[in-house]
Amino acid sequence: MESSSTTAGGARRQATRQKLYEAAVTLIAEQGFSATTVDEIAERAGVAKGTVYYNFASKTELFEELLRHGVGLLTASLREAADETEARGGSRIEALDAMIRAGLVFIHRYPAFTQLYVAELWRTNRAWQGTLMVVRGQAVAVVESVLREGVERGELSAEIDVPLTAAALVGMVLVAALDWQAFQSERSLDDVHSALSLLLRGRVSGSR
Numbered sequence: 001m002e003s004s005s006t007t008a009g010g011a012r013r014q015a016t017r018q019k020l021y022e023a024a025v026t027l028i029a030e031q032g033f034s035a036t037t038v039d040e041i042a043e044r045a046g047v048a049k050g051t052v053y054y055n056f057a058s059k060t061e062l063f064e065e066l067l068r069h070g071v072g073l074l075t076a077s078l079r080e081a082a083d084e085t086e087a088r089g090g091s092r093i094e095a096l097d098a099m100i101r102a103g104l105v106f107i108h109r110y111p112a113f114t115q116l117y118v119a120e121l122w123r124t125n126r127a128w129q130g131t132l133m134v135v136r137g138q139a140v141a142v143v144e145s146v147l148r149e150g151v152e153r154g155e156l157s158a159e160i161d162v163p164l165t166a167a168a169l170v171g172m173v174l175v176a177a178l179d180w181q182a183f184q185s186e187r188s189l190d191d192v193h194s195a196l197s198l199l200l201r202g203r204v205s206g207s208r
Helices: 004-031 038-045 049-055 059-087 092-109 111-121 129-152 162-183 189-200
Strands: none
Touching (some): 004 038, 004 059, 038 049, 059 111, 059 129, 092 111, 092 129, 111 162, 129 162, 162 189
């Protein structure tokens, strides 16, 4: 059983790491990974430079853990949306729709992280590429599981390519949300969700 002092110490360290994540993601989004220094991260987070190295061995490790942390939050929000839909007896289509909204909410809350994540997916020479592929796979796997359940229940066509469709749905939300943030910021989250929901339900052609 953990003592109250141990628990408090863990909470403080987690709070410090969160501040470092937020500082790093903002700076790297503004000026790139190579141009961002540990000194700048520490200054933006309001901590001593030594605090950065106490929590992370290097700037590379900090960024790798940032990716793991951020995509982990996204994965958890997708899973929660699916579980809540299941708990109320909703269909798998409704679960996918809820996951689209959860993804939009996440991106609206963490736009800088999302920009970094999408940019890093295209770079294959980074030290953290292996970690990025693992955490990306975890997020997509949540969508895959809902798609497979939909096929098994007869709600979705057995002809769909589950892995590719899952990746396409995640990609659709990421790219549409970034476009929304950058070029159509006057739109509400409900408006963007409604448009993507139509795509999910196959009603773009006008057929019912």
